[in-house]
Amino acid sequence: MSEQQRPNILFIMSDDHASHAMSCYGSKVNETPQLDRIANEGIVFDNCFCTNSICSPSRAAILTGKYNHLNGVRTLADRFDGSQMSFPKLLQQDGYQTAIIGKWHLGHGEEADPTGFDYWSVVHDQGEYYNPRFYEQGELKQHEGYATELITDFSIDWLDKRNKEQPFMLMVHHKAPHRPWEPAPKYATLYDDVEIPEPATFYDDYATRSEAAHEALMRIDRDMNDETDLKGSPPPGLSELEQKKWRYQRYMKDYLRCVASVDESVGNLLDYLDEEGIADNTIVVYTSDQGFFLGDHGWYDKRFMYEESLRMPFIVRFPKAITPGIRTDAMALNIDFPATFLDYAGVAIPEEMQGQSLRSIWEGQTPSDWRTAMYYRYWMHLDSSHNVYSHYGIRTERYKLIYYYADALGTSGSKDEKKTPEWELFDLEQDSYELNNVYHDDAYQPIVAELKQQLHELQLAVLDEAV
Ligand SMILES: [Ca+2]
Structure with a gap:
């Protein structure tokens, strides 16, 4: 050329x-x-x-x-x-x-x-x-x-x-x-007069999910900084639910x-x-x-x-x-x-x-x-203020299998507490929002076995190692 x-x-x-x-x-x-x-x-x-x-x-x-x-x-x-x-x-x-x-x-x-x-x-x-x-x-x-x-x-x-x-x-x-x-100053008032729709999973309670989802420090209603993230605090008199909506x-x-x-x-x-x-x-x-x-x-x-x-x-x-x-x-x-x-x-x-x-x-x-299928890995548990547990996993066209491998040890103050490894499996065809962890579901055990094998193979193929 x-x-x-x-x-x-x-x-x-x-x-x-x-x-x-x-x-x-x-x-x-x-x-x-x-x-x-x-x-x-x-x-x-x-x-x-x-x-x-x-x-x-x-x-x-x-x-x-x-x-x-x-x-x-x-x-x-x-x-x-x-x-x-x-x-x-x-x-x-x-x-x-x-x-x-x-x-x-x-x-x-x-x-x-x-x-x-x-x-x-x-x-x-x-x-x-x-x-x-x-x-x-x-x-x-x-x-x-x-x-x-x-x-x-x-x-x-x-x-x-x-x-x-x-x-x-x-x-x-x-x-x-x-x-x-x-x-930017030119967009400072954009959306002032509209209400942004809330996503379908805004009120997720993490039932069926691993400890990782429960322990993550990234909740809109709890973990945002009013001053730097939100540039102000909710007006007085709002209920907890109203405050969450306001923050969103x-x-x-x-x-x-x-x-x-x-x-x-x-x-x-x-x-x-x-x-x-x-x-x-x-x-x-x-x-x-x-x-x-x-x-x-x-x-x-x-x-x-x-x-x-x-x-x-x-x-x-x-x-x-x-x-x-x-x-x-x-x-x-x-x-x-x-x-x-x-x-x-x-x-x-x-x-x-x-x-x-x-x-x-x-x-x-x-x-x-x-x-x-693809291989994913997040390592940053120990350095992260968001306390997202390290994990690796596989996503196929239909399923996602995630392994929180318990590298241990949360950040602030919990460094001597060893976590228990946990798995999550989602059937994306049935559950596109990943609300229902079916890892322990009997009907999915053949899928679990197959995906674990595939995860292992992918991990080796990309020259990573199991924990
Ligand atoms: Ca980024």
Whole structure:
């Protein structure tokens, strides 16, 4: 392929944006007209999953195409070793101009700074919404404005200055809509006069679920910080139920206001591609590092292998190769992204990448031997203020088997208390909201045995070990 023929890659990723807050995924809580442009003009994945539902680990999985036990970033406390193989590096070595603008969240300093990029400007740690600090090629600078808008402006500036003889790969990675959900001033009053519908599982009591679900510290009615998360306390005189409802409205409105800025940003970037006349040969991907609980199960946050947290939005437009309006239930994983980018760029996919190219699925042909099951693992129990127990599991097309393996030891004050390992099994065909753990149900014992075997095989196949 000549340099002009190789596709550009615009890889937009937000942070904690659940697919059920996008209208192209049937959102009941908001509209995302700009994101819908990508969906309508491209392909929508209904079953794209992360391999570990937490920020830095998902980012490391995407850079390397490998599970976290192999790329070294199991938890938020782990720094990314920039000397390892990553897809930006491979593209850069093969003639792409590469850049990342926005959230990095894989550490700062010599060993953890982004590698494989001709240009990088990344927000400090988790990033700030207002007047954020960026490390531009290592130099810390504060900028006046709102994070999502600045990241977009800097991205368009970089595109403007690019070498037009060379293809580009630009990562536009937003801080939004991550906690503490601080909206742009222009959207501060959006949703003021509407009531956001509550999700079906808002009043979940976790009956039949493991201790992990009961002990998690991410309940909207109990675990949010009034000051930083909700920017105020419930008015006096409300019952407990009314306070929970009040907190949900407050949380969701700010979350969705942050999403509105992301949606606008996507529109600006798509317009730019149109104006430049390069939309046809540019792959535009929109995703989020993982899903999020939007009041589902009474929670905010992520980490669990449950659907709302496991599922990533994943929509792609590439007019040259993707027929508009495709919707697929093929199982995609975050570790598949880099192999796909390399495939389209005509760069060899390294053996050590565990993901597979999604190219044939993008082009409307799911291979007959495509995966029908995926392996998941969350490690962060010991470091997490949310007290989500470490677990691994398997999700097939119909079932999900989760093992909370009792690495032990809650965070605050319970470090000497050994937990008991616990299993959960959900029949997603009968129970799409995962309310009914049927692990102990006699009728499901043959399924349990089969899934345990399959889990064991998958775990070995990805070079992880049972606990
Ligand atoms: Ca995240």
